[in-house]
Amino acid sequence: MPGLAWLQALKRRQRVTKIANCAAHRWAIGIGDPGVMGWLIVALYALTAVVALRVAVRGRFPPISARRERRFWVILGVILLALGLNKQLDLQSLLTTTARCMAELQGWYATRRAVQIWFIVTAVLAMLILFALMGFILRGTLRRSGLALTGLVFVLGFVAIRAAGFHHMDQLINVRLGTVRTNWLLEMIGPVLILIGSGINLRATRAFT
Numbered sequence: 448m449p450g451l452a453w454l455q456a457l458k459r460r461q462r463v464t465k466i467a468n469c470a471a472h473r474w475a476i477g478i479g480d481p482g483v484m485g486w487l488i489v490a491l492y493a494l495t496a497v498v499a500l501r502v503a504v505r506g507r508f509p510p511i512s513a514r515r516e517r518r519f520w521v522i523l524g525v526i527l528l529a530l531g532l533n534k535q536l537d538l539q540s541l542l543t544t545t546a547r548c549m550a551e552l553q554g555w556y557a558t559r560r561a562v563q564i565w566f567i568v569t570a571v572l573a574m575l576i577l578f579a580l581m582g583f584i585l586r587g588t589l590r591r592s593g594l595a596l597t598g599l600v601f602v603l604g605f606v607a608i609r610a611a612g613f614h615h616m617d618q619l620i621n622v623r624l625g626t627v628r629t630n631w632l633l634e635m636i637g638p639v640l641i642l643i644g645s646g647i648n649l650r651a652t653r654a655f656t
Contacts, residue, residue, distance in 0.1 A: 462552070469548035474541050480534065484631050488638075492531030495638040498645045499595070500524035506648060512588045519585060519592060520648075523599055523641065530602065534634075539609055570607035574600045595644030602637025 480488070503520035533539065550556040578600045585592050 465552055466545060466548050469552065470541065470545040473548070474544040476536060478535050478537075480537075484628075485535065488631060488634055489531050489534050491635060491638045492527050492534060495641050495645075496524045496527035496531065498642060499527060502645050502648050508588075508591075512585075515585060516588055516592060519581075519596075523595060526599065526603075527638065527641070530606065533606070539606060567608055570604060574604040574607070577603070591648040592644065594647060595641045598637040598640030598644060601640065602634070605633055605637065 478485075480486075499520050503517050503524065506516070506520065508516045546562075547556070547559075550559045550562070555562070578596065581596050581600075582589060582593075585596065589596070
């Protein structure tokens with residue numbers, strides 16, 4: 448059956464090519480949120496990333512947990528830098544566009560709501576698992592790192608849910624409170640929690656200098 452396997456592989460490649468061409472046609476790189484608030488959120492991501500890296504470099508941790516904590520803060524800083532870049536490149540919209548092309552070409556676009564709901568449920572469960580796993584890895588240090596970990600899980604979950612492109616969710620988070628969109632406030636919660644956690648960490652580690 449080698450010939451049949453080759454034919455199936457060829458068909459899979461053709462389907463992937465069609466989906467990629469569809470996504471490339473519909474999506475173009477650009478500034479995702481060119482307004483003042485968009486750039487302020489980018490600056491918030493950058494500031495939070497710098498502070499997190501400062502904690503990793505200058506923080507004084509108990510010897511028993513120093514290696515784990517430094518790694519956590521370095522990883523946190525790198526993730527925040529990536530999220531700040533993604534804020535304006537809007538790369539998650541490429542994922543949304545690709546999923547839409549896949550749904551149309553494979554014939555399940557009419558039932559996409561169920562897939563989107565399952566994606567959101569999966570994203571929430573993944574964030575809870577991440578929180579539990581990181582909490583276990585950072586056990587004994589959560590008085591210093593717990594708030595920052597909560598902020599990280601919140602912001603990653605927010606980005607993942609936005610990537611689902613669920614219409615009702617988009618309507619909810621784009622509600623305006625005067626001139627402020629709920630989307631902006633929700634996106635700022637994670638970095639602000641991390642900033643507060645960084646301050647707590649820096650104060651707490653002074654006892655070990």
